[in-house]
Amino acid sequence: MNNQNHAPRASEAEHEKFEHGLVETRWTQTGEPYYVAKDGLDLQEFAALAKLILEDEKAIAHDFTSKVVSESGDQEVSFEYKSGWFLEGLGEGEIE
Numbered sequence: 001m002n003n004q005n006h007a008p009r010a011s012e013a014e015h016e017k018f019e020h021g022l023v024e025t026r027w028t029q030t031g032e033p034y035y036v037a038k039d040g041l042d043l044q045e046f047a048a049l050a051k052l053i054l055e056d057e058k059a060i061a062h063d064f065t066s067k068v069v070s071e072s073g074d075q076e077v078s079f080e081y082k083s084g085w086f087l088e089g090l091g092e093g094e095i096e
Contacts, residue, residue, distance in 0.1 A: 010049075010056040018049045023071050032060070032081075034067045043068050043077040051079045058084060 010018075023036040033054070037046045047068045054060070060083055067078045 010052045014049060014052060018046075018053050021046055021049075032064045032066060034069070036071055037068050039071045041070075043070060043075050047077040047079040051081060054081050055084060 021037050021041050023038055025033050025035055027033055035046075035050050037043060050066070050068055054066070060081070063080070063082050065078055066081050067076055069076045
């Protein structure tokens, strides 16, 4: 099974936009990233971008809920990360 066909792909411009708005990446105690974004950004849009970048990189092999917080800490938006790793088809009988 090849998940590359189903994986979202982030463009170079989307990667640059993400990096431009990112203040820092922080990590939970369970090793999952969440992001601090510059104040004034649309956090819904930045969360969607963070999800796209994470899913494009495929660096984490399990699904989890992450978030984006504003630099000032007064806003927060959550998003669902879907790993897209090879075990996703196991329940559907795609892997024997």
